[in-house]
Amino acid sequence: MTSASPTTAAAAPAGPSTGPSQGRTLLLDGITQRYGASVAVNDVTLDIRGGELVALLGPSGCGKTTLLRIIAGFLAQTKGHVIVGGETMDGLPPNRRSVGIVFQNYALFPHMTVAENVAYGLDARGVDRATQRREAQRMLDLVKLGHLGDRTPRQMSGGQQQRVALARALAVNPSILLLDEPFAALDKNLRLDMQIEVKRIQRLSGITTILVTHDQEEALSMADRVAVLSQGRLEQFSPPTDVYDAPESLFVNSFVGSANRLGGVLEAADRSGGRVRLDVGGVIETRAPRGDVGPGDRVTVCLRPEHLRVDPGAAAGDGAGEALNGVVEMGLPLGATIVHEIRVGDGSAVKVAESRFERASVLAPGTPVRLAPLAPRLASVFAAA
Amino acid sequence: MAATTLRSVTTYDLKLAAPLALGFLVFFVTPLVILLALSFQADPQGSRYGLTQYVHFLADRFSLGVLGSTLWLGVKVTALTLLLGYPVAWLHQRAPGWGKGVIMLLVLLPLLTSVVVRTFAWVVILGRQGIINAALGGLGLIDAPLKLLYTDSGVVMALAQVQMPLMVLPLITALSRIDPNLADASSVLGAGHWRTFRKVTLPLSLPGIIAGCLLTYAAAITAFITQSLIGGGQMLFMPMYIYQQASTLQNWPFAAAISIIFLAAVLVVVSVFTVLGRLSRGYTNA
Numbered sequence: 001m002t003s004a005s006p007t008t009a010a011a012a013p014a015g016p017s018t019g020p021s022q023g024r025t026l027l028l029d030g031i032t033q034r035y036g037a038s039v040a041v042n043d044v045t046l047d048i049r050g051g052e053l054v055a056l057l058g059p060s061g062c063g064k065t066t067l068l069r070i071i072a073g074f075l076a077q078t079k080g081h082v083i084v085g086g087e088t089m090d091g092l093p094p095n096r097r098s099v100g101i102v103f104q105n106y107a108l109f110p111h112m113t114v115a116e117n118v119a120y121g122l123d124a125r126g127v128d129r130a131t132q133r134r135e136a137q138r139m140l141d142l143v144k145l146g147h148l149g150d151r152t153p154r155q156m157s158g159g160q161q162q163r164v165a166l167a168r169a170l171a172v173n174p175s176i177l178l179l180d181e182p183f184a185a186l187d188k189n190l191r192l193d194m195q196i197e198v199k200r201i202q203r204l205s206g207i208t209t210i211l212v213t214h215d216q217e218e219a220l221s222m223a224d225r226v227a228v229l230s231q232g233r234l235e236q237f238s239p240p241t242d243v244y245d246a247p248e249s250l251f252v253n254s255f256v257g258s259a260n261r262l263g264g265v266l267e268a269a270d271r272s273g274g275r276v277r278l279d280v281g282g283v284i285e286t287r288a289p290r291g292d293v294g295p296g297d298r299v300t301v302c303l304r305p306e307h308l309r310v311d312p313g314a315a316a317g318d319g320a321g322e323a324l325n326g327v328v329e330m331g332l333p334l335g336a337t338i339v340h341e342i343r344v345g346d347g348s349a350v351k352v353a354e355s356r357f358e359r360a361s362v363l364a365p366g367t368p369v370r371l372a373p374l375a376p377r378l379a380s381v382f383a384a385a
Numbered sequence: 386m387a388a389t390t391l392r393s394v395t396t397y398d399l400k401l402a403a404p405l406a407l408g409f410l411v412f413f414v415t416p417l418v419i420l421l422a423l424s425f426q427a428d429p430q431g432s433r434y435g436l437t438q439y440v441h442f443l444a445d446r447f448s449l450g451v452l453g454s455t456l457w458l459g460v461k462v463t464a465l466t467l468l469l470g471y472p473v474a475w476l477h478q479r480a481p482g483w484g485k486g487v488i489m490l491l492v493l494l495p496l497l498t499s500v501v502v503r504t505f506a507w508v509v510i511l512g513r514q515g516i517i518n519a520a521l522g523g524l525g526l527i528d529a530p531l532k533l534l535y536t537d538s539g540v541v542m543a544l545a546q547v548q549m550p551l552m553v554l555p556l557i558t559a560l561s562r563i564d565p566n567l568a569d570a571s572s573v574l575g576a577g578h579w580r581t582f583r584k585v586t587l588p589l590s591l592p593g594i595i596a597g598c599l600l601t602y603a604a605a606i607t608a609f610i611t612q613s614l615i616g617g618g619q620m621l622f623m624p625m626y627i628y629q630q631a632s633t634l635q636n637w638p639f640a641a642a643i644s645i646i647f648l649a650a651v652l653v654v655v656s657v658f659t660v661l662g663r664l665s666r667g668y669t670n671a
Binding site: 096125 | 564566567569570571572573574575576577580584585588589
């Protein structure tokens with residue numbers, strides 16, 4: 001379905017509307033990028049299936065944009081290989097890689113009409129005028145802007161500009177689509193619409209897509225798999241639910257969603273779970289510890305705010321471990337949830353998020369409470385940071 | 386309501402500009418009016434008024450030749466400056482931080498020395514015993530010294546160097562305003578360097594090209610000192626022609642008429658550039 005070279009791709013535009021096709025695979029094999037002494041990307045290996053949408057998620061400076069620029073060919077990696085559909089891309093300039101990019105600021109050519117923007121890549125491939133026009137129209141129809149081809153980019157709204165950028169990137173039928181923080185400039189409501197729209201078009205075209213983002217919600221909602229990066233290292237590469245429910249590192253646990261971190265000592269551990277005696281008092285049943293830790297070692301326990309329950313009054317433990325006593329510091333009604341900040345034994349603060357269905361009113365500051373996990377083995381355990 | 390507010394702000398601001406307007410009126414508009422009146426005198430004594438001086442100029446092949454060669458000189462200098470200046474501006478855009486500083490210093494350096502000094506430097510370079518001839522002679526490439534000084538190409542070369550900052554600075558501004566992602570987008574879409582330059586960079590830098598050409602052109606055709614020193618006595622351009630008529634021959638009405646004709650010719654060229662500039666800005670910002 002997908003052609004081997006850009007030239008044939010343009011000559012016989014298979015195009016996204018031909019239905020789900022087998023997108024090409026993308027293998028990043030041990031990619032390392034150094035700038036002098038600093039390492040921007042450190043030995044990252046990602047094996048991406050054809051047609052998959054993968055999000056590169058991480059804070060700014062984690063190396064995700066560098067990785068994107070390496071895939072596009074703007075940067076030559078210090079080490080490793082970029083392999084698309086079994087063919088190595090190393091050393092090829094961007095204009096011979098058959099990659100489509102939607103930039104954060106869309107980077108539409110301001111001196112061309114929307115239709116000319118979309119036809120630009122076809123023109124560069126020497127496609128004749130009539131085919132250019134027809135293909136540009138087809139791509140604009142795909143992004144529902146078929147009637148606005150004669151406008152210039154500046155006459156369009158942010159969402160429309162993004163659709164044009166997407167149409168322009170897809171018009172040349174690229175092997176890989178790269179989205180560089182594409183929704184960051186859109187306001188919140190429009191962002192959700194565009195995320196759904198992009199996901200729809202990506203499904204329809206079956207094109208292998210890399211989404212670079214620092215927005216965890218965006219990554220979790222759109223991607224088939226999420227690659228979490230921190231300081232140039234790949235922390236985890238899993239489906240979104242696993243990233244959230246089974247974080248493989250302390251960084252992932254804290255960066256994706258929020259987490260209460262508590263210090264403690266591991267009392268027992270096996271493949272199915274562990275038991276930790278917390279420094280603030282109490283014992284908690286946890287998931288199996290990650291990393292090289294054994295009984296007696298110091299560990300960090302991560303508890304998600306929505307995995308805890310606040311019960312007024314101090315009391316003894318239950319099945320999920322000994323309860324944790326504390327005092328309400330502050331209560332915030334956030335609409336769908338109510339968040340309490342609880343001051344526990346040694347003075348550290350623990351956040352608890354409960355649904356309005358569970359709790360009707362905010363607890364007054366100073367109320368003595370006890371904290372308990374909603375179920376055993378929700379908390380994650382990592383070697384002490 | 387909004388219009389009234391804007392209006393009151395504007396009148397307030399106009400009062401602040403009054404001293405400048407007064408200076409402009411006294412030192413620019415008045416002399417120009419006097420010049421215009423002077424150009425209508427039929428003889429130096431001012432006994433009769435008429436179009437005599439204009440008729441004299443426009444009927445005179447020599448005078449028209451001077452006007453023509455001056456305007457043509459401007460075209461040549463502007464073209465050469467653009468040709469040499471664009472790569473410099475482009476390089477400035479691509480250079481790392483320190484490189485940018487060095488290029489900017491080299492571009493601005495000529496502005497820090499007097500035009501007279503820079504022109505004499507060119508006399509030294511182009512003269513019979515000058516640097517170029519000495520070098521070529523020393524290498525055995527030429528037997529007799531080349532005639533470089535007092536030639537048309539000598540004037541064009543010297544003027545191009547002297548006016549270079551006027552071309553490069555607007556170009557640098559225009560190029561730096563182009564989003565670097567556009568070149569990346571172009572290249573990812575399959576365009577090579579040359580195509581990206583032709584289809585994206587060049588069209589988007591048009592406002593800078595036009596501004597630079599306008600400044601260079603205006604400065605080149607009125608560059609009295611460089612034209613006279615490098616051109617020498619045999620080559621006559623409009624500024625020197627006006628000077629001769631006014632100072633040497635004391636023919637003030639004719640000098641005034643030439644000045645007005647020169648001014649009109651320059652204004653025509655400037656307005657063509659301005660229209661082009663507006664079109665290009667509309668084109669790039671549309």
